Amino acid sequence: MTTIIGCGGWSKRKNTFSAATSFLNATRAYLDPRFEPAKIRAFFIHPNFARQGIGRAILDRCELDAGSQGFNSLELMSTLPGVQFYRGVRLRRDGSDFFTTPA
Numbered sequence: 001m002t003t004i005i006g007c008g009g010w011s012k013r014k015n016t017f018s019a020a021t022s023f024l025n026a027t028r029a030y031l032d033p034r035f036e037p038a039k040i041r042a043f044f045i046h047p048n049f050a051r052q053g054i055g056r057a058i059l060d061r062c063e064l065d066a067g068s069q070g071f072n073s074l075e076l077m078s079t080l081p082g083v084q085f086y087r088g089v090r091l092r093r094d095g096s097d098f099f100t101t102p103a
Contacts, residue, residue: 006054008043010062012069033070038062040076043085056089 014029014036031038040062045054066074078086 003046005049006043006045006058008055008058008062009041010066010074011039011041012066012071013039031071033072037073037075038066038069038071040074043082055085059089 012030012033014031040059043055043058063074076086
């Protein structure tokens with residue numbers, strides 16, 4: 001049996017969320033990396049593998065890949081449990097609801 005220990009990613013689509021039921025109606029518009037940040041998507045880490053650097057590795061890969069597509073900033077939405085993780089990986093809070101990568 002295979003165990004998925006972590007997943008997550010980034011997107012260049014304008015939609016922050018797109019449920020499967022609304023996928024066909026979702027805009028297919030892409031972000032402009034010159035003016036808009038890439039979107040970090042949900043990260044999930046298996047509890048047995050928490051605090052072992054998996055989330056950090058996924059985020060590092062997202063930053064690398066988004067940068068290769070011309071993005072110089074990232075944006076995300078997080079649940080409260082994710083706030084501690086994002087603070088720990090050098091993201092800073094920008095306003096009351098946003099974290100951005102440091103300049």
